[in-house]
Structures are given as structure tokens and as C-alpha cells.
Amino acid sequence: MHAETQERSIQCPYCGKHYTAVLDPSGGDQVYIEDCEICCRPIEFHLHLDDDGEFAGLELRRDDD
Numbered sequence: 250m251h252a253e254t255q256e257r258s259i260q261c262p263y264c265g266k267h268y269t270a271v272l273d274p275s276g277g278d279q280v281y282i283e284d285c286e287i288c289c290r291p292i293e294f295h296l297h298l299d300d301d302g303e304f305a306g307l308e309l310r311r312d313d314d
């Protein structure tokens with residue numbers, strides 16, 4: 250099983266809008282910032298993967314928390 254990018258519907262923690270984000274699991278557990286497609290504010294993506302490299306969870310946080 251190898252990791253491939255996945256499209257996930259996410260909800261922006263700032264404006265509350267839903268849009269589709271592309272997630273790349275190849276780097277393992279990671280935290281990165283990506284601007285919201287709608288309001289352009291920086292969302293912190295906390296990506297969690299299990300031992301097989303499968304998505305185990307995604308947490309979205311505001312940069313100003």
C-alpha cells in the first residue's frame with residue numbers, strides 16, 4: 250500500500266466554508282500551513298497517519314489559537 254495524494258472536503262476554521270483540499274501523506278505525520286481557498290487565511294493542517302501510511306486523522310487549527 251503506497252501513499253497517494255487524496256482529496257478531502259475540509260471546513261475552514263476561520264470562515265466555516267467547505268472546500269476540497271489535496272492532502273499528501275507521503276511525508277508521514279506533518280503540520281503545515283495552507284491558505285484557505287475562500288478567505289485566504291492561514292489554516293494549520295495537522296496530518297496524522299497510521300503505521301501503514303493511511304490517513305488516521307486530520308485536524309485543522311487556526312494559526313492564532
Ligand SMILES: [Zn+2]
Nearest residue numbers: 261264285288
Ligand atoms: Zn476560510
